Amino acid sequence: MVEDLVLRSTRVVTPQGERPADVAVAGGTITAVRGQGGPVPDGAVLTDLGDDVLLPGLVDTHVHINDPGRTEWEGFATATAAAAAGGITTLVDMPLNSIPPTTSTANLAVKRDTARGRVYTDVGFWGGAVPGNLADLQPLHEAGVFGFKCFLLPSGVDEFPHLGPAELAEALAELTRFDGLLIVHAEDPLLIGGAPQRGGPHYADFLASRPPAAEDTAIAGLIALAKRLGGRIHVLHLSSAGALPLIAAAKRDGVRITVETCPHFLTLTAEEVPDGATEFKCCPPIREAANQDALWQALADGTIDCVVSDHSPSTIDLKRKDTGDFAAAWGGISSLQLGLPAVWTQARRRGHTLSDVAGWMSAGPARLAGLDRKGAIAEGFDADFAALAPEQTFTVDPAALRHRNPITAYAGRTLYGVPRGTWLRGRQIAAGPAVTGEPAGRLIERPAGGS
Template sequence: MSEASGGAVSSGGAAAESDRTGGAAAPGGPSYESGGEPPARARVDLVLRSTRVVTPTGVRPATVHVADGRIAEVLPHAAPAPAGARRVELGDDALLPGLVDTHVHVNDPGRAHWEGFASATRAAAAGGITTLVDMPLNSVPPTTTVSHLARKRAVAGPKVLVDVGFWGGAVPDNLAELRALHAAGVFGFKSFLSPSGVDEFPHLTRAQLAAVLDELAAIDGLFLVHAEDPHHLASAPPASGPRYADFLASRPRSVEGEAIAALIAAARASGGRVHLLHLSSGEALPMIAAARRAGVRITVETCPHFLTLAAEEVPDGATEFKCCPPIREAANQDLLWQGLREGVIDCVVSDHSPSTPELKTGDFGTAWGGISSLQLGLPAVWSAARARGHDLADVARWMSTAPAALAGLTAKGAIAPGRDADFAVLAPEQTFTVDAARLHHRNRVTAYAGRTLHGVVRSTWLRGTRIAQDGQPSAPAAGRLLTRR
């Protein structure tokens, strides 16, 4: 990459960019709605040119003009730069829309020693993510009331390097709070159908699930569900000891299948919008596809670890691989990729759920369940996608466009006029070996340590400002707090 503000510029590969990135927003910034129009007649101040720009119509050579933090035009590759505009020549590095990760557990306040907004958003920026939406747990307090939301926003505001929105939580005792939280700008509501792992965020019974769906259907609110059935969990062999096979047996596919069936039935009865979180069981896909054909309003996500890691590879005692629902066998992984190809699965998001290292004991029964992958999702998914015949447009759709649409972030998710100038610059053919010491999330435990991946994130841009380069965050806290429009 190379850059200039005038004269001819070579596009000769990986030359360093200039450190001049323009002004940043005030720390924390103002609240920022999820949509909006670009400023009228704004002067183009930034031009990015690549032979591989990932647009909604495919990957092609193009020049992208940026004005006041928004994409003004996407033009042919040879289009001239306006006088005085800063120019960044990316050569053959790919220009993707900034990733949107709608499933991140930041845990701040209350458990910031697990993960905080500063460390999480630095990891996001290093990995090409420009927007994340924070889950309502495992912070203390959880985001289940307007006052709890206000506290979380106050903590996050001065720290965020990328744009951050918030999901609310629906728990047994806060039904009366949901409309107020919706009005306060959360993007939707998350619940568990089985124990969440933290006492302050209890799960819903079937009757409570129906009540929440009825309440949210009345305001067309989005309902996100961790679908594992507590009765099937109780009847499965308990998880105990270091053997991954024993942990996998404790959460069979039927645990997901039964809960998903109940969710579909409740959604059909209410007419509400539901989103199935972190699908791990490929056996559920035909049931989901049939529900959609019948008019049930259901969307689905899966995660990089389910698409790239397999149960057969997990060493005994390696609880950095533990998550719930679990990483399943390679044959099941093939079904998930088929679900992506067929459009039954909409999104690929991280479910980044870190903890302190001491909670990752060698016993799969007692270790904290969560995969830390915020910085690595793009190369992990791209490595597997390219091997299965997918292109960068597919990856951008799964990891940027679809998550942005899920949350209603109409200014995000595509390289198109009027959208925010949020970009990830990727060297798709370059490989690297994951070194946990180079990761930016707070506790550097990851299931990807030592794996060789394709796709090096060269730089990340938020509203036309470069916020990370070559794996290192390079800007102050320039992110904004997002609210549902």
């Protein structure tokens, strides 16, 4: 193939580590990663990034786009624009908060029709496992969803009810029959129900209402179920470090379990959440600094497999900023555009490298989704890239972000790592915070034989 683009940097993050390199692209695919500064083929465009770091495009497998039905909360156009501005080239949309939810092939078709022609990044879809849709799971799998999300307690929206213990076992047994993946919001409903439920503006009261034991108990149950049935389970948005020994032991025992955490659990702490600051509300919640330290250690030792946003936006009124009532406010952190700088800010302080960050935020999620052409700067992979000025800083202004509603828990924070540009299959889709050109992302499916 004739090369049409060469990206040059003194710092290119490859699976073998960071090095100076020229990355050659032809027809949207990486054709070579070679020594920096060589001849550029006739007809190829050279983009010299200098000392800006070239990373593989981020893969975010946990995004609530809420489209159709609640497009005023987000939407495919705004979500993917924010993703592109933040260095994300591929995302997978969660099956709830849209109307209809992605719980049947007919509903999946509605989702795809809504998204088609409006996405700046590549977009795939999770299916949902809810009471009564057991017969829909295999058809959804065959239609290309990446796996199936379920809740063990009420989801917050009536059209996506949770699974009881018997329904959970039935769903996992059905998915195991065709090797589908179950992804789980893991909090125990009995422990949540027995915790003190006080309304009002005090974050400590909200934190007490979602105790870490609720996560730990739910995850222990999932491990036992996966062990008994031989199924594949992925734990979503891990907040409680207390579950880490259980997860590590399960992995050693061969249980087919993976786990993610999120930028807000790695970068924000309960001690710093002001009373009434409902932009910090999410479920499970942001916990204390000591808990955060243990999550970072689990990333370093591989117990946690990946870092994804859990971008869960809403309209500003649903955050109840007028009363600051954590119990009444919608739970979710809006951070799609900020995940890379937020994680890098903490990672550099803790002695981690951008190669580590790329592993957690690009290679790891790609592996989870079975996307074998995403997540690395290597020959044969899609030419998806993010350029970052790692030692430059910026202060977060919610009004300048590209997601639909200008509210975020990162408002006013100074972060390291300024995104310089994003490329999808060799086409630049963002230059700094500005998206470029028309939406040209693809709607992608689970690869045949993949997750």
